[in-house]
Amino acid sequence: MSDPMSVLAMAGATTIVGAMATSAWEATRGRVAELFRRRGADEPATVGAQLDGDARLVTDDPDPQAAREDLLRPWARRLAALLNEHPEAGEDVRLLVERAAAELPPGTQQWVQHVTAHAGGTAFGAQGPGSSVHVHLPSTPGADDGPVGGAGRAG
Structure with a gap:
């Protein structure tokens, strides 16, 4: 992952899975679901359901960090595909990363x-x-x- 869009997709994925099971999750979840609206009106609901399931995996896993690591690649791929189809979404992904980082509790900013x-x-x-x-x-x-x-x- 060396091209700028791939790097941005990985930063977004890291932000998404890092926010799961934290106080920043609800706001981050909403922003991510809305980001995928570019793919169609039903896509936010589909993505929202995926996010909810993945967040439950993190919450229920005895090793939440390992669960986050397992979810990182799939979310990077989803974001990379979105950015490939809609390069103009890059700025929204950057804002997602910035806002989620600002909302994470200090102990979870890693x-x-x-x-x-x-x-x-x-x-x-x-x-x-x-x-x-x-x-x-x-x-x-x-x-x-x-x-x-x-x-x-x-x-």
């Missing part, structure tokens, strides 16, 4: 980031308020053990 480096590369990542990057390089025989550099820089 950021997940996967940073990968291959073939000897180096990768850094930081997000969220007060973020910093700490670099720990592997020690070589005779080298000083421990972190190298400071927050946000290597060496």
Whole structure:
């Protein structure tokens, strides 16, 4: 997922499943259902029923976070399909993400980031308020053990 619409679809999906079983759910649910109105007058009811079922899965699961992770890809696909059919919906998805994030209780505002480096590369990542990057390089025989550099820089 590297193109902007796919990234937006994943952000929307993360927002949707992240809001399930929180105080932000009802408002988020309504916005998501309305977003799909572009596909037809009956679509908000259909999407609303899917959202209700998925929210129950999250609520009833002994591991709600695992349930959210399982629901992430299907919602990303639904949003990607909607954005493919209706690119003008992109701004509404952005607003959905912003509004839901503002309504989530502070303890549920989470950021997940996967940073990968291959073939000897180096990768850094930081997000969220007060973020910093700490670099720990592997020690070589005779080298000083421990972190190298400071927050946000290597060496």
